[in-house]
Amino acid sequence: MEIAILLYDGITALDAIGPYEVFAATQQCHVKFVAKDKGMIKLDSKMGYLHADYSFSDITSADILVVPGCSPPNYKNPMNDEVTLNWIRNIHQTTKWTTSVCNGSLILSAAGLLKGMKATSHWGSFDILQSLGTIPTEERVVRQDKMVTAAGVSSGIDMALQLVAWEFNDDLSKGVQLILEYDPQPPFDTGSIQKAPQPLVEGIKKMLQEFSEKEPDRSLKNS
Numbered sequence: 001m002e003i004a005i006l007l008y009d010g011i012t013a014l015d016a017i018g019p020y021e022v023f024a025a026t027q028q029c030h031v032k033f034v035a036k037d038k039g040m041i042k043l044d045s046k047m048g049y050l051h052a053d054y055s056f057s058d059i060t061s062a063d064i065l066v067v068p069g070c071s072p073p074n075y076k077n078p079m080n081d082e083v084t085l086n087w088i089r090n091i092h093q094t095t096k097w098t099t100s101v102c103n104g105s106l107i108l109s110a111a112g113l114l115k116g117m118k119a120t121s122h123w124g125s126f127d128i129l130q131s132l133g134t135i136p137t138e139e140r141v142v143r144q145d146k147m148v149t150a151a152g153v154s155s156g157i158d159m160a161l162q163l164v165a166w167e168f169n170d171d172l173s174k175g176v177q178l179i180l181e182y183d184p185q186p187p188f189d190t191g192s193i194q195k196a197p198q199p200l201v202e203g204i205k206k207m208l209q210e211f212s213e214k215e216p217d218r219s220l221k222n223s
Helices: 013-026 082-092 104-110 123-131 155-167 170-179 198-212
Strands: 002-006 030-035 039-042 049-052 064-067 097-101 141-144 147-150
Touching: 002 013, 002 082, 013 030, 013 049, 013 064, 013 097, 013 155, 013 170, 030 049, 064 082, 064 104, 064 155, 082 097, 082 104, 097 104, 097 155, 104 123, 104 147, 123 198, 141 155, 147 155, 155 170
Parallel strands: 002 030, 002 064, 064 097, 097 147
Antiparallel strands: 039 049, 141 147
16 A cells, blocks of 8 residues: 655654654555655654655656644645645545644645535644635544544654555554554643643643744745
8 A cells, every 4th residue: 555645844843753653564565755856854843854755746646645734834835835735636536545644634624625524634624724714623533535634743653554554444543553552541631622721732832832833944935
């Protein structure tokens, strides 16, 4: 099975690496990291890079397309880049599944692929998702026809495990989960806005709003 994971400057590493680890562990998937131009791709943390082995011109089809998210305001770059959006639209014509992690769903929405559909994203991006004509939902993984969207960062692992179950079988997905020892036991039960104390939610909302109003790094604006 051919998997294409989109990379772009300002990406959140786990959004891409989480699904990658799941698909790679099946030993039945060929995973390709793809960007507009092959080479090093700067992370949103500015503390590292991922490497795109393929450019858009190299990859014209895929069984599964994964569009990872990023920290605001970096999502403005791929959302406003017609070359990237056109590549997504073209690959979408060939896929069995077109997917996103976190606010990667904003990019799919900007490409016109989630119009009128239910989808999820990082909870901090629901207002933007709705403004793009998509119906936000707080489910962790949402399937609408062949569109599959996952909520914030870590949910990309859940989504990929579900895709493995759909495409292969439950036993393989269970085996991959065991290989990765994916057995979350966080020290605090604050991983969603339904569970976190309201003062914490409001504080994080304010922090995200302030962050989203910052100008991206110049190297990202010109990517």
